[in-house]
Amino acid sequence: MTRVQANLLLLLAAAIWGGGFVAQSTAMNMIGPFWFIGLRFAVATLVVLPFVWLEARKAAAPLQRHDLRLFLLVGLALFGGAATQQVGILTTTVTNSSFITGLYVVFVPLIAVVFLKRPPHPIVWPAAILALAGIFLLSGGALSHLTGGDLLTVVCAVFWALQITLAGVALTATGRxxxxxxxxxAVTAVAGIAVAIFLEPISVDVILSAIWEILYVGIFSSGLAFALQLIGQRYTTASQAAIFLSSEALFGASLGALLLGETISPIGYVGCGLMFSAMLMVELVPEIMRRRTLAA
Structure with missing residues (x-):
């Protein structure tokens, strides 16, 4: 596979994830957020299971109990991210949700400081300030205009960063x-359904009314896009992968405007630009400096 083909696969993955924000938003007109989380991740689990069996056949050693405990923690972090994002999207726009969620790339190095005692690259600090300025402008230049959904999505980005950090540790230890x-x-599906049973009504008609959104995010956002990401990243550079995957926020905003009629103020566009710049800075600058050091 050529690098151009790989980058196109990553761009397709980002577009699928961007469409997922629209599906998550429209589904909230028909089904509760926790039922949606439980059902979408149940579908995602079923999609991945056949490939897990093939992976297990080729594995050098079976998973140990401590590996499973670590996988469980990753699942709980994923549930935290999914729950705060899905509840947040009830009171925020697809545009805001997609851009604010993307800030996990800024939070990952900060999470590594706390849990792995790994100092971040210096670029993280100006990028974090840039990201906060972007959120401020996205709110229209007044923090009072930030909705509860916007704030929950910031928490969601922290959970995504935690999930990515824990997943990195788990994959290094197991290669699975x-x-x-x-x-x-599976953990996220069980947790979502458990919460939904106590908080949200459900019926077959409700599930059927949101079935296309459930299937889209379950099969495509979780299954297909994940596979495209793994394949694409094998044949391109980390810096180029970061650029194409970060376009998820742009796809989310564009599809929100096209399909849902969402609008954003001129100062909000500036805020989106600042947040997108912060995402790229954190991903690209360390890689560029590393290459210069190796070339010197």
Missing amino acids: PLALSAIQF
Whole structure:
């Protein structure tokens, strides 16, 4: 596979994830957020299971109990991210949700400081300030205009960063990405359904009314896009992968405007630009400096 083909696969993955924000938003007109989380990740689990079996057949050693405990923690972090994002999207726009969620790339190095005692690259600090300025402008230049959904989505980005950090540790220890995917999806499905049983009404008609959104995010956002990401990243550079995957926020905003008629103020566009710049800074600058050091 050529690098151009790989980058196109990553761009397709980002577009699928961007469409997922629209599906998550429209589904909230028909089904509760926790039922939606439980059902979408149940579908995602079923999609991944056949590949887990193939991976297990080729594995050098079976998973140990401590590996499964670590996978469980990753699943709980994924549930935290999914829950705060899905509840948040009830009172925020697809545009805001997609851009604010993307800030996990800024939070990942900060999470590594706390849990792994790993100092971040210096670029993280100006990028974090840039990201906060972007959120401020996205709110229209007044923090009072930030909705509860916007604030929950910031929390969601922290959970995504935690999930990515824990997943990195788990994959380094086991080398079993598909097993990790299935277990984290299953944990999130069980947790979502458990909460939904106590908080939200449900019926067959409700599920059927949101079935296309459930299937889209379950099969495509979780299954297909994840596979495209793994394949694409094998044949391109980390810096180029970061650029194409970060376009998820742009796709989410564009599809929100096209399909849902969402609008954003001129100052909000500036805020989106600042947040997108912060995402790229954190991903690209360390890689560029590393290459210069190696070339010197």
